[in-house]
Amino acid sequence: MTFLEKLSAAWTANQSLLCVGLDPDISKFPDSVKQQPDAIFAFCKAIVDATADLACSFKPQIAYFAALRAEDQLEALCRYIRETYPQIPVVLDAKRGDIGATAEQYAREAFERYGADAVTVNPYMGFDSVAPYLEWKDRGVIILCRTSNPGGSDLQFLTADGKPVYQHVARLVAEKWNTNGQCGLVVGATFPEELAQVRGIVGDMPLLVPGIGAQGGDIQATVKAGRTAAGSGMMINSSRAILYAKPAAGEDFAGAARRVALETRDAINQYR
Numbered sequence: 357m358t359f360l361e362k363l364s365a366a367w368t369a370n371q372s373l374l375c376v377g378l379d380p381d382i383s384k385f386p387d388s389v390k391q392q393p394d395a396i397f398a399f400c401k402a403i404v405d406a407t408a409d410l411a412c413s414f415k416p417q418i419a420y421f422a423a424l425r426a427e428d429q430l431e432a433l434c435r436y437i438r439e440t441y442p443q444i445p446v447v448l449d450a451k452r453g454d455i456g457a458t459a460e461q462y463a464r465e466a467f468e469r470y471g472a473d474a475v476t477v478n479p480y481m482g483f484d485s486v487a488p489y490l491e492w493k494d495r496g497v498i499i500l501c502r503t504s505n506p507g508g509s510d511l512q513f514l515t516a517d518g519k520p521v522y523q524h525v526a527r528l529v530a531e532k533w534n535t536n537g538q539c540g541l542v543v544g545a546t547f548p549e550e551l552a553q554v555r556g557i558v559g560d561m562p563l564l565v566p567g568i569g570a571q572g573g574d575i576q577a578t579v580k581a582g583r584t585a586a587g588s589g590m591m592i593n594s595s596r597a598i599l600y601a602k603p604a605a606g607e608d609f610a611g612a613a614r615r616v617a618l619e620t621r622d623a624i625n626q627y628r
Contacts, residue, residue, distance in 0.1 A: 360538065362473060366413065366445065372624075373588060373590045373592050373624050374410060374617060374620055375411065375412060375593040376407050376414050376595075376598055377415045377566070377598075378403065378416040379420050385609075389609075396420075396429045396430075397426075397436075400429075401436055402609070406610040406613050406614040407617040410614070412444070414444060414447070416433060417595075418449065431469065438471055445473035445496070446471070446473050447472065447473065448476070449475075450465075450466060451476050451500065453478030453479070453480055454481065455481055463491070466489075473495060473496060475489060475495070475497065476498045476499075478499075478500050479525055479528075479529075490535070494538075495538065498562075499525065499529050500525075501525045501526050501529070501542055501554060503544050503566075504544025504547070505544070526554045526557040541554060542563075545574070545592065548578055549581070551563070551565065551582045554582075563590050564593065565578060565591065567593075568620070569594040569595065569598070575623050578590075579627035588628070594617075597620070598620070601613050601615065
């Protein structure tokens with residue numbers, strides 16, 4: 357099954373466009389989890405178990421693991437998701453961007469070492485920096501386009517041939533790079549007008565949409581701008597708002613995460 361086939365099935369089975377981001381910050385873990393030798397894996401596993409029926413994808417952010425020398429726990433987490441919830445795609449958020457043999461190794465890291473269904477990449481160095489990932493025809497390659505951070509405008513909104521750079525990226529990917537139908541784009545929820553522009557350029561291509569939750573993106577505006585005619589086409593990511601939700605009476609951290617994930621999924625579905 358290809359990445360897009362798995363993602364499409366998850367959209368339908370879980371009636372969800374919610375992507376749960378896994379950005380583990382030990383300083384925010386409950387004390388009971390901090391004390392465990394595999395605290396990062398234990399925390400993320402609990403989040404995955406609590407939200408797997410509510411999500412269309414999981415997105416572990418590699419830096420949060422690598423900074424703590426916890427790549428082995430990331431491997432274990434990706435393996436756990438593949439074995440326990442094989443219907444839910446894993447998007448490795450790595451934002452790699454290099455050329456030639458180096459890009460080939462980054463692709464092997466994402467798809468062999470971690471077994472990810474898709475990986476995020478940076479297009480700044482052009483097609484030959486993306487091509488090695490496209491050799492893995494059953495995997496997804498999700499390319500930065502219009503990112504959710506304010507500084508993204510420094511480059512992405514520069515004008516070339518009368519159009520902003522992010523629109524050139526969208527058109528390149530849709531018209532030239534997506535020969536195997538495996539590409540997607542990262543477009544932030546914090547810029548719904550640009551999100552709508554990208555959707556108009558790329559048709560039904562899947563979009564990874566960060567920026568709701570802690571970053572303040574509006575769910576209604578995001579869904580209306582980015583949905584396809586079928587009411588899908590997006591992985592709307594929420595990380596911190598779910599991972600570190602404040603437990604209500606009688607809840608543990610995983611129960612709080614599930615509650616917020618359910619509220620978020622249902623809020624998204626109101627506008628599909």
